Amino acid sequence: MEDEPMSVNMNMDERAIRALHSAVVWTLTNWSGQGDIDQAELYDLRTFLQGAIFEFDLARPYKDL
Numbered sequence: 001m002e003d004e005p006m007s008v009n010m011n012m013d014e015r016a017i018r019a020l021h022s023a024v025v026w027t028l029t030n031w032s033g034q035g036d037i038d039q040a041e042l043y044d045l046r047t048f049l050q051g052a053i054f055e056f057d058l059a060r061p062y063k064d065l
Contacts, residue, residue, distance in 0.1 A: 014056045021049035 012020070024046045031039060 014053075017049055017052045017056070021046065021053060024049060 024042055027037070028039070028042055028046060033039075
């Protein structure tokens with residue numbers, strides 16, 4: 001059981017998802033290659049959060065342009 005990775009489940013609203021996505025994008029844009037942050041994990045998180053944003057956008061009623 002010690003070898004199992006730990007995880008956390010969270011519920012976040014649209015505003016929180018968009019804020020977290022912006023923070024991840026900012027971090028990747030300003031990446032200096034230093035520190036203990038896992039850059040590959042940030043890329044995966046960015047993709048996941050962008051997908052969540054698309055889900056929010058697609059759930060809105062269609063509006064004529």
